[in-house]
Amino acid sequence: MTIQMTLNNKEIEVPKGLTILEVSRKQGIDIPTLCYHEALGPHGVCRLCIVEVGGVLRQGIRISCIQNVVDGLVVNTESERVKKNRQFLFELLLARSPDSKELIDLAAKHGVYESRFYEGDTDDNCVRCGLCVRVCRDKIGAFALCFAHRGYERMVTTDFESLSGYCIGCGTCAQICPTGAIRMKDEGEERIIYTKNGVVARFELEKCDVCGIPYAPKKYLNFIKKKSDDTMAVSVVRNLCPGCARRMGAINLVGSMTL
């Protein structure tokens, strides 16, 4: 099933069931997003992906990550109205997170260099997009992060705002964070996950069986082992760092081929 739609004055034919954002990205049109991630799907909180729709839908601004394409839809991703609205959104986000390099760069790309609303008492770079909370809960299944409090005080935190017993130290939250509010670093034999407010979790790193380089927290390895045992019926028996694992894999493969 395909449908006809107009995207930035260009007639295109696209499969049914996609969102405007997905179609636009396939067509090579850049729409800024913070809260969207392919692995997690749409959430609709950052509002940066707004586009102007018309045709069969009522003329107006919609968020493209949630709006599905329909037959006869007319979309404009770069109209004056969209630009104006998006710049306003950037100003609001910058007021909340003025120190985030990623956000400043993204805003500059869309012509916003400073915010009218900046008050100078912001505490972190977090834009409350919810990616870290969702990935920890839905994809990893560790349930270490949550949103606490409400309204302006809403914040991403661990349970009881202390070192989390649930965190496995995988670092997915730090990796997925679009503004760099959560960060992770491996210092010697210790992994620290931290935000501007303080340390979220601290782990001792396990050493690789072959090369002896510390590479991952024990809790994380146990978590993976349990998951792979449960789902794949394959047990990971050796503690190998990514480099050694690749090498061992290659040796095993070549060995089995020559034999």
Place this chain on the structure above:
Amino acid sequence: MEKEKIEKIVLKHRNEKSAILAILHEVQAEDKQLNADSLRYIALLLGVPYANVYGLATFYSAFSSDKKGKTLVRACDGISCHINGAEEIIKTLKSRLNVEMGKTTWDEAFSLEKVRCLGLCSISPNVSFNDRIYSSLTKEKILEILREMTGDPK
């Protein structure tokens, strides 16, 4: 709160995860607070991650981690109450109970809170004492109510 009491409340709701809000309400009503230990124990009993319970308990203003007084005084300062003289009522409450907004009296008898609306705008200003709401208040009326509540003839 004691573990046995929490167990009793959770068991009353048949260990249902979906009843978590009702459980939190009951623990809060009994203990006048939801401290970290109670929340942890509720989470353990229900098999819910700590983070979820913490998120819930901090989201709703009905729950508080600070110890509340025996009587929760909620003074409405919504638009209707405000223009009908809520400010005067709140001032009276503060001075008479000798407590700041959002705080509890020294003897843990009263907690004073400001709320946005109690849903009785037509007979404003309103103040609720626990579950009972007093309406069309004036300075004299609130003093009379407080006299009754505290048993202090002042």
